[in-house]
């Protein structure tokens with residue numbers, strides 16, 4: 274009699290199928306934007322050809338969220354040989370699309386950048402795709418997970434059951450003022466695009482990643498743009514005021530008026546009042562003051578962090594008081610991951626949603642395999658500059674500049690060190706592609722790299738040679 278494979282007993286089948294699948298993927302030639310390798314862009318036909326052995330269990334996976342992390346989860350499941358049943362639940366009624374172009378190409382691209390075209394990820398790899406059936410509640414027990422849904426937002430609830438659930442519901446833009454627009458979804462971009470005609474007055478509240486990007490593209494298109502920032506400098510939340518201040522010089526040459534240390538007192542659709550009494554008249558007000566994980570629908574079923582995220586371990590298992598939950602994973606913007614190298618890594622950036630799912634799926638299907646600890650990575654194109662940040666700058670870290678910028682057009686690299694040490698915690702490269710490649714390698718080891726500070730600060734010395742043994 275042949276035993277039915279169980280979750281724990283089919284690792285070798287999973288590994289075998291995964292190897293075959295990867296070969297097939299490479300033959301298909303799909304290349305990933307982030308790692309420049311074939312990381313799971315199989316078509317359904319490739320998959321059918323690839324999986325020659327019975328797949329692993331769990332036998333069914335429910336993926337909640339049809340964005341980048343959700344579609345990458347589906348791709349990773351199939352690429353790694355999972356031949357069980359996959360259900361995908363989405364909330365937008367749209368196929369997965371890429372969000373970074375929504376700000377960078379706001380005025381030049383009116384159609385969403387579909388992930389099928391951008392990355393080759395195809396939800397057809399799943400068995401049951403419900404793009405307009407958001408999850409409304411969740412229940413998990415020792416045998417599996419039940420997700421309640423609301424098809425088309427109707428009051429006619431349904432249930433989906435799976436052995437495992439992967440939560441990938443992302444984040445949503447914070448909106449402290451209902452009169453202001455926000456930018457997170459394709460529909461937001463369409464609304465904003467309509468109003469940003471040459472000569473229109475745009476007030477952007479918040480000089481973070483998205484505020485700076487929108488300000489630059491709008492000003493370049495003849496929109497009169499003012500950016501209001503409460504902190505001392507742009508990008509202060511992400512990079513700290515010292516490094517953020519180096520980006521302030523980019524605004525005026527780009528035709529953008531920047532007001533820092535300016536507190537917003539009130540926002541209406543046609544003006545913004547500042548606490549010092551200044552009124553900024555506007556045709557459009559954009560609130561770009563951050564995002565919050567979309568976890569409200571989870572209720573009390575899982576322990577949420579104060580910021581609304583789900584804490585996960587290195588295998589992306591949601592952490593509950595009783596320990597990591599084997600059947601409940603979270604990926605992408607929703608997850609706050611424990612990294613051995615960086616500590617707690619918040620979601621909110623494209624690369625984590627792109628690459629995290631493959632790590633999570635591997636840990637699910639091959640529990641004994643080593644787990645990759647991805648370095649946090651953020652990129653941005655703003656006001657004529659290319660930014661790439663690896664690692665996590667800490668508020669108390671010491672900053673060392675590798676070539677101070679003399680003018681607004683100059684590139685530079687900032688290095689963050691744990692206080693009083695030579696342990697590098699983060700690298701930001703601005704218009705310095707060579708330092709980007711070096712930074713990626715520096716954060717590939719099991720611990721934070723130790724770096725010779727004087728060598729690292731010298732822009733004439735290759736950054737990689739500053740690494741100490």
Ligand SMILES: Cc1cc2nc3c(=O)[nH]c(=O)nc-3n(C[C@H](O)[C@H](O)[C@H](O)COP(=O)(O)OP(=O)(O)OC[C@H]3O[C@@H](n4cnc5c(N)ncnc54)[C@H](O)[C@@H]3O)c2cc1C
Nearest residue numbers: 338340341342364372373407408443605606621622623626
């Ligand atoms: C305008 C913009 C520009 C950006 N630019 C950059 C950049 O330059 N660099 C960078 O590193 N990052 C950037 N990001 C961030 C990056 O796009 C995100 O980190 C990434 O999209 C996260 O992917 P995700 O799948 O976790 O979440 P999302 O892309 O938000 O996808 C989550 C999906 O889940 C769906 N969903 C929500 N609730 C439910 C529910 N209850 N049931 C079912 N489905 C649900 C949502 O509708 C959504 O489709 C940008 C983001 C925006 C908005």
